[in-house]
Amino acid sequence: xxxxxxxxxxxxxxxxxxxxxxxxxxxxxxxxxxxKNGEGKTTLLHILSGMLFPREGQCTVLDEQPGKRRAxxxxxxxxxxxxxxxxxxxxxxxxxxxxxxxPSFSDNILKNCTLSFEIxxxxxxxxxxxxxxxxxxxxxxxxxxxxxxxMDEPTNGLDIPSKSIFRKLLSSIMSDDRTIVISTxxxxxxxxxxxxxxxxxxxxxxxxxxxxxxSEKLDFRLLRAGEISLYSEPSPGGMIGVVPNPGNESGPVxxxxxxxxxxxSKNEIxxxxxx
Amino acid sequence: xxxxxxxxxxxxxxxxRLDFKAxxxxxxxxxxxxxxxxxxxxxxxRRDSTSEMSxxxxxxxxxxxxxxFCGHAARKMFREKHSFMMTPASNEEKYVSxxxxxxxxxxxxxxxFWAGSYLCKLCWPTVHVASxxxxxxxxxxxxxxxxxxxxxxxxxTAMSVxxxxxxxxxxxxxxxxxxxxxxxxxLAFSFSDFVxxxxxxxxxxxxxxxxxxxxxxxxxxxxxxxxxxxxxTAVSTLILFYVSYLKIREKELK
Numbered sequence: 001x002x003x004x005x006x007x008x009x010x011x012x013x014x015x016x017x018x019x020x021x022x023x024x025x026x027x028x029x030x031x032x033x034x035x036k037n038g039e040g041k042t043t044l045l046h047i048l049s050g051m052l053f054p055r056e057g058q059c060t061v062l063d064e065q066p067g068k069r070r071a072x073x074x075x076x077x078x079x080x081x082x083x084x085x086x087x088x089x090x091x092x093x094x095x096x097x098x099x100x101x102x103p104s105f106s107d108n109i110l111k112n113c114t115l116s117f118e119i120x121x122x123x124x125x126x127x128x129x130x131x132x133x134x135x136x137x138x139x140x141x142x143x144x145x146x147x148x149x150x151m152d153e154p155t156n157g158l159d160i161p162s163k164s165i166f167r168k169l170l171s172s173i174m175s176d177d178r179t180i181v182i183s184t185x186x187x188x189x190x191x192x193x194x195x196x197x198x199x200x201x202x203x204x205x206x207x208x209x210x211x212x213x214x215s216e217k218l219d220f221r222l223l224r225a226g227e228i229s230l231y232s233e234p235s236p237g238g239m240i241g242v243v244p245n246p247g248n249e250s251g252p253v254x255x256x257x258x259x260x261x262x263x264x265s266k267n268e269i270x271x272x273x274x275x
Numbered sequence: 276x277x278x279x280x281x282x283x284x285x286x287x288x289x290x291x292r293l294d295f296k297a298x299x300x301x302x303x304x305x306x307x308x309x310x311x312x313x314x315x316x317x318x319x320x321r322r323d324s325t326s327e328m329s330x331x332x333x334x335x336x337x338x339x340x341x342x343x344f345c346g347h348a349a350r351k352m353f354r355e356k357h358s359f360m361m362t363p364a365s366n367e368e369k370y371v372s373x374x375x376x377x378x379x380x381x382x383x384x385x386x387x388f389w390a391g392s393y394l395c396k397l398c399w400p401t402v403h404v405a406s407x408x409x410x411x412x413x414x415x416x417x418x419x420x421x422x423x424x425x426x427x428x429x430x431x432t433a434m435s436v437x438x439x440x441x442x443x444x445x446x447x448x449x450x451x452x453x454x455x456x457x458x459x460x461x462l463a464f465s466f467s468d469f470v471x472x473x474x475x476x477x478x479x480x481x482x483x484x485x486x487x488x489x490x491x492x493x494x495x496x497x498x499x500x501x502x503x504x505x506x507x508t509a510v511s512t513l514i515l516f517y518v519s520y521l522k523i524r525e526k527e528l529k
Contacts, residue, residue, distance in 0.1 A: 011529065049361065051528040071286070075363035085355045087297035097293045101286075101363040 001027045001148065001179050002048060007057035009043060017043045019203040020057065025196075027147070028176040029210070032190055033183040034259050035200035041183040042082065044200065045150045048181070049079040062148060075102055080141040082152040084133060091136050092121040095143070104145040109173055113139035116165045130157045138166060142173055149180045155189045167193050187255035197255065199262045206262045207273060215250035217272050219243050220257050230268055231261035244272055282371075286364045290372040293362065298347070305343065306380075309336070309387025310394060317395040321402045329405035333388060334422070340384030341426055342441065344377045345433035353437050356528040366524040373523070377430070420508040427515035434522040462496060 002025035010016040017040040025031055035041045046052040047059055050066030050073065059066060064073040086094065091114075099105045114121060117135040125136060134157045141149060155163050170180065170193060181198075184190055197214065199206040223229055223239045232241030240254075242261040262269050295302070313332065320328065351359040360369070392404040425448070432444040 046528070051356070051361070053527055069360070069366060071363050071365045071368070074361060079357065079361060081357040083357075085358045088300065089296055093296055097296045098362075100289050 001025055001062060003058075003060045004047075004054075005058040007047065007054040007059055009040070009047060009052060009055050016203055018047075018200075021203075021205055022057075023198065023205055023208055025179055025181065025208075027179050028174075029195040030170070030174060030180045030182065030193055031196045031198055031208075032187070032194035032255065033181055033198045033200065034185075034187060034255070035183075036263070037185075039200045040203065041200055042152055045079060045152055045181065045183055048148075049077055049150055050074070051079070075104075076146050077148045077150065078102075078141050078144050078146045079150045080137060080152060080154055082156065084137040086125040086128075086133055086136065088124060088126045090122050090124055091119055091139075094125060094136065095121075095140060098140060098144070102144040102146065104147075106143055106145040109145060109169075110139060110143040112172070113142055113169060116169060117162065131159055131162060134158055135162060138169075142169060145173070147178050149178070151180065151182045153184055153186075154182060155184065155186050163189050187259060191253075191255050194255075197253075197258065199259060201263050201266065206266055206269065209273065211253050212250065213273075214258065215245070215253050217245055218253070218258070218261075219245040219251060220254040221251070230265040231257060233257070233260070282365065282367050286368045287372050287375065290362065290364055290368060291375060294351075294359075294372070294376065302383075306383045306387055309384055310391035313388055313391030314394050317392065317402060317404065318399070321395070321399050326403045326405070326409055329392070329403050330410060333405045333410060334418075336384055336388040337381060337422065338425065340380045341377070341429055343384075344380035345429045345444075346441070347376070347380075348373055348430065349433040349436075349440050352434055352523075352526070360523075360526075360528050366520075370520050370523050373430075377426070416505060417508070420505055420512065424508050424512045424515070427512045427519065431515045431519040431522065434519045434526070 002023070004021055004023040006020040006022055007018060008016060008020055009018045021044070033041050033044065043052060047054060048061055048066060050061075050069045053067040062073065062076050064070065066073060066077070087097075089097070095110065113119070113135075117139060119132070119136055119139060123132075125133060128136065134154075138154060141151065141154075155166060158166060167190070174180070182190060182194065194211070196208065196210040198208045218230075220242055221240065222235075222237055223232055223241045223243070227241075227243065229239075229241035229243045232239045234240075240257065242254075242257050313336065316332070317329070362369075364372075388405075395402055396404050428447060429444045432447065433440045436443045
């Protein structure tokens, strides 16, 4: 579905944001795109959606070059940006403005989102709070029902119950022919949701792996005294950390620990996954 | 629902509908102010009004509508890029929808202008207001071309420059005029040198002839410039419109 071959990008000639990034994404998975601030997560999403063009390399999404922004391509991809623009219309009007452009639009998903998020369709968007605006934007993003959905920090501004509703809604729309890419800082919000993790660090992709593969190779647990780990941090019960998994038993993956380990022990992590 | 890569007027209509839903209120409020603005202006200047002045007002009204439209287009291109530019329609359809919007802005502003003029004439029958007959009589093809060129220039600047596009758009014609002055001054300078050489070479022989030949060159140059002005402006306008299309097609939405 998505293929990036040695893609480089910079906003200026001297400044490189992504350097020779190669990546493949399969349909039927929810990808979590993790990285520190300014590492190029949003840039990567913008390249995938066709807003930005690679300086070098090739980017193919749904068998098209996104940069051409052809109608056929744009109807299959929806980017939920972090800074959403909402006109001064009611939610109902907002939906009716966009619905005709998306043949795959699903009224069932829209109904589900409207009910779950308790959106008042007659309320003007400008008068909504930040959280309500975000819910309205998410409702449209899910309802257009595109094969590729790109989401930039979707849980920013959502309260705790809404985050849980968001996870439920996202799981309910997932199918084998759809790919969802979520860029986020708030890894805990999506821990139970994502199927694969992409970590961006130092202008490159540290790894792109499904969670089951990660849990086969790494163990996330309380550490014994003096035990050497890839990354550790104090917790109320003692030190918790990431260690290589010696056996084949796989446990739950802590995205936060994984991210810190990937950033701090990049080479060691690469070595573990390459063996 | 037509959703292939072929150009579709239906999608152009949908883009216009989307835009009207989002900004219709703003547009209606702004445009409904036009008759009152011109009415007030004509009322304030009713004692010194001349038909030339009202014709200038007519041109100004068109330019103001154009600037307002370009501001709107720039906002869609830069501030609301996720919304408009990522809407599933082809670049050609987006471009045509931009042009159609520009035409609507111009048309509605003209209706406002004539409504204001008509109101003014109703209240003070002696006041000079623009008349279509006089406008057509005075409207030279070159003026029309300059207006079209300005339209294309404003539009391409609004599509290219993120901030202060309006100032850049004003600066470009100024630089253009300045370049003209410099070129003409250089031409005049070289002609005077040429005449000077002719006079020097012909001292005591045929001075008057040389001076006349020199001025003849200048007259010829101005004549050629006048002749080529219309086609050059028309071609430049077309090129600018094409560049604005390329800007939409190849613009990175940073």
